[in-house]
Amino acid sequence: MVWRSHLWVTQLVADALIALAFSSIALALVIIVRRRANMQFGLAFWCFAAFILACGITHAIAVVTLWYPAYGFEALVKVATALASVVAAYVMWRMLPRMIALPAAGKLQEANDRLQEMVVERDAALAELRAEIGNRERAEAALLQLQKLEAVGQLTGGIAHDFNNLLQAVAGNLELIARKPDDIDRIVRWAGSALDAVDRGRSLTSQLLAFSRKQRLEIAPVELRGLIIGVRELVERAVSPISQLEIAAIDPALFVETDPMQLELALLNLAFNARDAMPQGGVMRISARALPQFQPPGLSKGDWVAITVADTGIGMDAETREHAIEPFFSTKEIGEGTGMGLAMVYGVVTQSGGGLDIDSAPGAGTRITLYLRAAKPSLVRASTRQREDEPVFDLSGRTIVLVDDDKEVRTALAETLTAAGARVEQAPDGSSGATLVAERQPDLLIVDFAMPRMNGAEVAERVREMGADMPILVITGFSDSQRLDAIDGKGFSILRKPFETRELLQRITALLDS
Template sequence: MESVFAAFWSGNYSPHGYCLFWQPQLLWTHIIADALIALSYFSIPIALVALVRSRKDLAFGWVFWCFALFILACGGTHVMAIVTLFYPLYGLEAVVKLVTAIVSVTTAILLWPLLPTLVRMPSAEKLKEANGQLAAMVEQRDAALAELKHEVAQRETVEAALLQAQKLEAVGQLTGGIAHDFNNLLQAIAGNLELIARKPDDADRVIRWTSSALDAVERGRQLTGQLLAFSSKQRLDVKSVRLAELIGGMAGLIERAVAPLSRVRIERIDPVWNVQTDALQLELAVLNLAFNARDAMPEGGMLTVSAELRSGKVAPDLPPGDYVALRVEDTGMGMPPEVAARAVEPFFSTKGVGKGTGMGLSMAFGVMRQSGGTLLIESGVGKGTAITLVLPIATLEPRRDVQDDAARDERISLAGKTIALVDDDAHVRASLAEMLRAAGANVEEAADGAAGVALVQTRRFDALVVDFAMPELSGSEVADQVAATNPDLPVILITGFADSNKLDAIASPNVNILRKPFESHELLRKIRDIARR
């Protein structure tokens, strides 16, 4: 037995070509076939390696490396088949086959467990179908986003309309007190004018009566300014606001809101406290709180407005920081807990039909949130209600409009200036013309917009003064037509109009706006500053 195996391992063998009887046809057939197989086996791994290296995202890339080694080893066996035709290197051939066997078995062991996963991989058709479904989902998402944007735009429109209605409701609630105040102002103006007419030669008294009448006009201007601010469509403008000045300036409105049965006490507010908010919206919020307090005190009572500085975590829904708490407290009926919990909900109201929109507290809460603050409610049945408006401290100082009092007494001369004056109100036009002529100006008048445009085309003017609100051809249209033929002519639009959007739409750099009522020195100074040299 040992002799048999010894002969087997002795290595004394003939080349494989001996078995083929060294016939050229057989030898070359084996050589060519094994060479082609080996070359193919060697080229396939190169292609697999190139694929894996260029597609690093390819799933199961290691499988391709295993196949490359397996095929490369198989190619080696075919090379050895050619070698052993001429040289009996069967030991080396055995080693090559052993390596090939190891690589083959390893690849098979790794491949079979992977087979179920490969079977479950989607086909090209399934991938195409999945892509189609994904595209449909994207279209649905885009449609949903477009619908959401449309709904957001509708909500903003509705909110703007509701806020406008709330403003108008506030103006309506003030109507009685406003009418009373205007009658008093008119009485003061009429009485002083009558005294002047009776004794025009009494210079000292005329000056005193004139001053009294002008004071009444100034009070009326402030009152109409507040009403226009409430009723007009204002954009939210959050900025630094002097709280003490704001509350002090609207003290009269707060008193009218609770009159005649209730009283108002406004405690001192530190003038250095500046808050970050929209001034007009805060005024409207406080005014609505005053209306609510009046309704809660049908038999009369006291409304107290105060403020204090708070720091740290002042409310659950606010970050720690420095805040000013503006407190509006009444001595009215108060609210039960279930009503107080819903008080800031839009349209929630315990009042009867026609007695309110239920938007007052909701609007105030919205203004506070947009300002970076919040609204707190303390109330109990029979104990009154305290609404606290928490506003963040402003980091910047508010802009202060400094008016030079000496400018009122400044003598402004318009000598040598030629002014075109257009106003459809004969009384206003006459007073303005007299005012301008008294300053030395030459004045040409027109009673409507079309006549004003024609007037400007007749000669050279240094400035055009035109009323904004006129029938047929408005002041802005007059300015546009004049700019088309005379673009360098300065224009002053005088207006008591409330719609800031229409005024803001006037984009010409040569157009200046002066709001009614104004004093003579304001108009004269503006003409002096802009008139053509």
């Protein structure tokens, strides 16, 4: 059959266009797959691209054979095209169920909208959870504060007795001094006795303020022996008068990771429980020991310290032991306790990363062991109570403004500062104190914190606003630690009442020399 010219041209144009189009499609598929590495069904695209390219080559060969009869080569290309088509068809059929299962665009949009709704719901749930966590933390803080106040309340009777004794000692010695003002030797002895009584009162009030004030809770290495000795007097009052306290020898090298105030309160609560468990009297014993490479129940293996508080009381049965650390669980009558004692103790040790174990049986007493992580010993401040070789403080040439609303306290402090050589200007309230600072331009301002109308912090701030940059010493017997912490470290120094003359003069000298 002879080719007609118009058929030849048609074949040429058609095959050329098909070859170019197929090659372009194959190239486009390759580019898509290369640039979308995470694209699904990539193998199918590669196979389809190979098949399309082979088809394009077949049509390109068909154009060549119009001038040159390369039929053998054309046959090989067609075989390659056939193989590519078979592979592409196989892959396509294998992937067909997965492709059909793909959701339509509308379904994807619905799923995306639903996902957005879920994100909004999740964010709302997270906000609600954060609010609940905040409420719980505030409730726990309030509960801890109430527990502290309850502990102080339970000590009220013994504290009142001790304070009456202290006042009697102070009053008696002062009366003796007033009657024998010329007997210098006896006056020195009587004054020393009065100061000793004041010193015991200072120790007691500092412990009470430590329990009652709101403080930032901080986990830190705590020297165990010093802490237990420091809280001993309060624990003895908790179990007296019919029970006794014994404290076993404690290694001074024992340090634990905890908050010291919380641990003291925990020991005090255990003392209250021991007292109530020994209505006929008995012995409460505190001991501590190191447990290197030990694994307490339910805790990880490591270096631990066990603090054991034991009593010879009535003990607990199995059901009471099981519920002992639950909040508000109590075996006492209504009005005799909150049921928060052991729950609070458990909270302290768990917040410190430790645990608690109860060993008790009816009639056999109770042993409660607190497991706390051992800490490395840290440097302990030297005692500030040494009286030997006291330095002589000279404030000659210094002007000090003293602001305190209590006349007796103000007068005593003024005489102390004057005796050290200072010139003292006094003010009974914050407003007149600030005015006095502006007029006298003193070297130092001493101001009481708790005063009516304008407290010490407000006086100090007004003085700073006026441009005065002298050191400021805030003296206070105030128990609200948070309000004092708010001003501490902001250019002010704080000294808590009651303080000794030596402490006051040391602090003043340090401020003036800095």
